[in-house]
Amino acid sequence: MAVDILMPPLSQTMDTLVLVAWLKKEGDRVAKGEPLFTVETDKATLEVEAPGEGILRVLASPGEEIKAGVLIGRLVAEKDDTTFLPSVGKSVQGEEQDKSRQAEKQEIGLGEYGCLEGENGGKPPAAWEAGREGRVFISPRARRLMTQEGLSPDMLRGRGSGPLGAFIERDVLAMIQRSSTQPATKLNVPPAEITKPSYAQQVKLDLSRRTVARRMLESHTSVPPVTYTREVDVTALVQLRQAVLRRLPSWETRLTYTDFLIFTVSRALVKHPYLNATFDEETFLQYTQVNMALAIDTGHELVAPVIPGAEKKRLAELANARADLVERARRGELEAHELKGATFTLTNLGALGIDHFTPMITPPQVAVLGVGRIRQIAAVFQGEIQIRNVMNLLLTCDHRVIDGAPAARFLDCVAQLLESPELMML
């Protein structure tokens, strides 16, 4: 019996994943558990193991964007196994009924086209895949439309959205729409007078950047955000941290302000669970456990790995967890599960000199706390002008479920803890 190889559901946020490479070749014998292929999720590149053993039959090519649950290959018993191969992109997920029907079908040995296998059987569309490298399939209807619109088939690259990756009418219509929305065509200016600005390089967005782009737009268009700003006096915290560093100069992890913030914010969230929550337009879930996502700039991208159960971790444990995530994020070694399940996000741009910004919520989370630079100012403190260390807290909330007063109360709770770090011991 052949074993289906399905695109695994590795990403919580993405419908599609990119098949990066097959680690085995078509026709190779594969043992169960052997690394079989790599996929790129929105956050990381991951290896996937073989779900069974057999001879590999490849159905999807590297570089393709494929939905989770879709058949991308098979492990068959014998090298000359003619078990039918359905076309790529055909989802084998479905209702239970469909599954049982398929099982029934396989038991009595009927192929996709209802023919007995081995006989006329199959007429595998997979055969059409063979030798198509570099060929672009265009449906007659799409080609007809292109001719009508004066478009050249040379403009098409890669795969379309139709069966077998053919370019079909909707792809061409989308192309026409894209070109018609370019404002230049509407200006009545002789083409010679338009000077194209020169550009340094054309940047092709990789999957993770496209994911960020999509999610940021989603956040911007679907969430009504309000950002609340509060300046906090962190002079005591600065002194506390310096005292710790002096006492434990050779401690394995150097304690950062971010660690204090994770510690403080996770405690405050336990008292204000309405911010430690997700909202999907119907269900507003408030969590008792704080899964703190930490926005990390890896030098070339933004990731937000999660410290689960932050509210129960000691400061030293948080520091170790944070240091480990940052290190592995920079090396691109985060695993998919580490990017999932966040209930709140913390983003600290202080180290880069930013005082004020408006952080963006990552749906379905309902809030994000931004942190600015710690700076010295001349401030009125206990009736005197003193040099104090201050820092801005920037809390963005989804106003659909979080009103101003509860947001302010949470911010006040965080501020109190940061201004009087001795309270953290309580």
Add this chain to the structure above:
Amino acid sequence: MAMMTIAEALRQAIREEMQRDERVFCIGEDIGIPGGFGGAFTVTLGLSDEFGHERILDTPISEAAIAGIALGAAIAGMRPIADVQYADFLFNMMDQLVNEAAKMRYMSGGTLSVPMVMRAPVGATARGAQHAQSVEAFFTHVPGLKVVCPATAYDAKGLLKSAVRDENPVLVFEHKLLYGSKGPRTEKGSISPVGEVPEDDYTVPIGKGVVRRKGKDVTIVANLLMLYRSLAAAEELSRKGVEAEVIDPRSLVPLDEDLILESVKKTGRLLIVEEDNLSGGWGAEVAARMADSGFFWLDAPIKRVAAPDVPPPFSPLLEREYVPSETKIVETVLSML
């Protein structure tokens, strides 16, 4: 207007044609015997009481004789309606139908005509390989024969009347699960489309199909029982956001190619559903014609859902797998988008 089953509508058509034209008569096995079913599926029930045994003619079990008598009578100026208990038995009549009936007009330079009707039930209904085939394609292949397949009561009456009045041999394929036969001839699993049938004299022209459901995303051409499976599949597809246009060809010869082409021009996708075996079914002909005249309108390869290339199985479980299902139609359409 009366509500009728297909069996009743066929009976009404026969009755009206026999009243209208005394040359019209019925011939078949057990179609008029006292206490019988009125043929295998009750279509001629009671007609021997109305018209007598000289016009409702019972024969011995000899399909070759039925075809031969009908053929001779038609050439001699009569208008026979032959009842074939199961369409599978048409194969006993092949010489009469293919070598004689279909060729007579051509070979005689138009001096002879063969205005005969063969009524034959098709479809797999737990009766095994020799009483279950959908044999339309054997006859769509033969020039000189017309082939119709009414799927509603209205069409059953109108098409049978057109067949009786046609100067050429016409095969009328009826589906066992669509008759709506009652009493001891009630078919298990039948869906009996009862429909309005005008009491007056009307005909449905041979060679004209009809759009049973409008849609913009895919054209499904399906006859007889498969029409109803396709309509159900279209509803399921609609819930998934895909609007299928479902065409009932009603006649396979001549085929309403224009109707199908117009639909394909709109949708860009064509699926043909038939209960016959896949290879060489009438659907293959529709596919070939649309690949020819509709090629530049197609946005996806033409697909067919048909029975696999095996004889109809007797096991009900296997038969269920053999006959194209709503699920298979839905899956196939989704693979075309």
